[in-house]
Amino acid sequence: MPVDVTMPKLSDTMEEGKILKWLKHPGERVAIGEIIAEVETDKANMELEAYDEGTLAEVRVREGESAPVGAVIAVLAAPGEGAAPGPAAGAGKAAAAAEKAPPVAKAPPAAPRAAAPAKAEPGRAFRPTVVRRPEPAESPGDAASVKASPLARRIAHDQGLDLARVAGTGPGGRIVQKDVEAALAARGGPSPAPAKPAAPLEPRPAAGNRVDLSRIRRTTAKRMGESKREIPHFYASAEIAMDEAARLKEALAALEGEYAGLTYTHLVVKAVGLALTRAPALNASYDGDAMVLHEAVNIGVATAVEDGLVVPVVRHCDREPLAAIVRQARGLLERARSGRFASDDLTGATFTLSNLGMLPVTEFAAVINPPQAAILAVGTIRETPVVREGQIVPGRMMTVTVSCDHRIIDGVLAGRFLRELKGLLENPLALVL
């Protein structure tokens, strides 16, 4: 039986993907786990891995073209089957349509949902390609034909919510209770999709020319605009003496082994993780008339890549030991550099860290990454005279600035967070204990 290969959803905000390159061509054999194409998403370039073996029978989206999430982009013939499936083998309506008009961004409105597993043509095996993830496809559809649970319909009806505008995360894209509740929350508050961070970026070089923005840049532009329009930001800064942290970093780095490659960012991530458990209001989201306190402490670390900025997520920074954070961060950085993230590297952050300390930036304020409630901007560590016990001595100081969503965070909460963070970095033994 031929198997449809669909455009996978590779990030929370991805709506469509562009085929950069087919690494397999019609007629070639494909083994499970082999990379068959490179895909550009709104966040990064990712590899598309085959989950079935067979022969690549047909490629439906050409290199350089885009297809919405869930659309069929290629067909695999099972081992032993002919490479080119005849009409009887199931080149049905979708295929015919695809031949006439390749599925570019203008695909019919309901396309993402229509491509969901439950609607696969009979007689055709359907397997999602890489990852099946909640569908935030915002395509308007026909309310009557929307798949939704009875409870979801009841709640939507009570609240006057148009189900056609709600993305379903249940089996086959069915809209369930939590989707409706998320949509209701989004009506009053920011969109629940986590995304781009805040830190400024090296300007693109082209002068005087109009340069098309990369997909990453376009998402960043949209999200940052929304954040500043929607969220009442306020800022609070603190100066932190980094002498002890520097000594600890050197001592640990000298141990090699699991601390090889330890950076100040790793120390700050761990310190922020612990500080957030003591000031949990900053590890939260504004959600209409509620404030959602997150149990997990997952910190997105703004990372510059060739065509913009990505925010890979270091998980459980509160309870993971420092060595594990170093390991996580190292893996993320390698994947960021190669532009090839794993499916969940970019999702689930509850707080963001933007460190420009490697550049001569003494301090800056970052734009909040919705729906998070706060972001920490870290400046460079500078040698400066400080007064200690009445004496002027050389010291190493670092300025950090936290930007907060004033709808749920007040100044005193930001101050308490900074007090905890300062204490942890100035007496950093707690970071390794």
Add this chain to the structure above:
Amino acid sequence: MSGAGDYDLVVLGAGPGGYVAAIRAAQLGLRTAVVERDRPGGVCGNWGCIPSKAILADAALFAEMRGGARRGILADNLRVDYARVIARSREVADRQAKGVEFLFKKNGIAYHHGAGRLERGGVAVDGERLGARFVLLASGSREQTLPGLEIDGEVVLTSREALERPLLPASVVIVGGGAVGVEFAYIYATFGAKVTVVEMAETLLPGMDADLGRELARAFARQGIDVLTGHRYQSLVGRERGAGVTVAGADGSRTLEAALVLVAVGRAPLSEDLGLDEAGVRTEKGFVVVDANMRTSAEGVYAIGDLVGPLLLAHAASAQGMVAVETMAARRAEGQGLDPTRVPACIYCMPEVAAVGLAEADARARGHELRVGKFPFRALGKAMASGHTDGFVKVVSEARRGEILGVHMIGAGVTELIAEAGLARTLEATAEELVATVHAHPTMAEALREATLVARGEGINI
């Protein structure tokens, strides 16, 4: 065979969590191995669900035949060959284990017999090293006991020993009125023993809707089983040909004499000897800590089932195994884990007990405004016809939208009926859809619809 490239996944434990996960992994194209130190099937297949159900089915058959006279079915010389009952139960368990081994072969899963331990980049099995990208910990749990109730296999037993013991005792004290305790109470009482169940909580089956435990205690009283709720085990005296168990309640303490003491006070995770600390796998009170997708704190290491608590149910372990493996294969979205309020729990004494979702008290504690409906089986034609009128179905629904928050059943055959309630929870059906579903008449299943009608104030047959 050693090195990082051996397998994509090594599963430690071939119980209902591990073996199901391994098969799912093989389906998804992961090169998979299973390590088991005992034999396939786990507690469920060998020392729990399956062999105990064989004995319970025999007890129910015996009870039915013994009660036949009032229905015009006469038999003389009705006797029990308990050794044969136990032997049949062991045969069923043996077949179960062989079935699992066959499934491994069929799915191309490597099976290693031995004790597995986490190592960097894989698992060590009795000195042999299996490299793996992912490790799934599914080592399960063992019976727990209390101080002074050390298991001797003669007078003081857990369910493990009781399942092999071919002799019927004259009298039994059962410490613990949870699922295991009440099942053995029914078995021993039905086959003629004098049984006393001691439970610390105010009702039998603590953790479930309190109406279930109360109804079961009434049914047990009719069967001649003594139930002492609100009583705490104190101490054991003597172990020669029986023992005395001292228990204390609100009205003071007393000593219960019995030939056998069965300890059924829960299960403890088998988390020692897996190398968890060295691998950086975090535990809490012995249970492995996991996120919604069943990841532990160590990269690439997942854990499921009794090892992670607190559901301690075979089918929960299987479902968690699917979540873990599908997450490894990037087929499962972040946070789409197992919802415990969609996991049914079943108990197989007579009357049977089954539930899914929130108990009434828990639903109230969560701030829901409720509509609760209860329908007794004695008002149902099929129950009267079949002579099984004990028990009821109770539906806990949310008042405004009719969400089915919980369904709680006690009666004959309810462990099969609960599946409909589970489907209703999963599909997010409301009371309206349950009522709109035509139920065949006469069936026991009508009770679920009738109870839902009662919750809506529209009861027909009551």
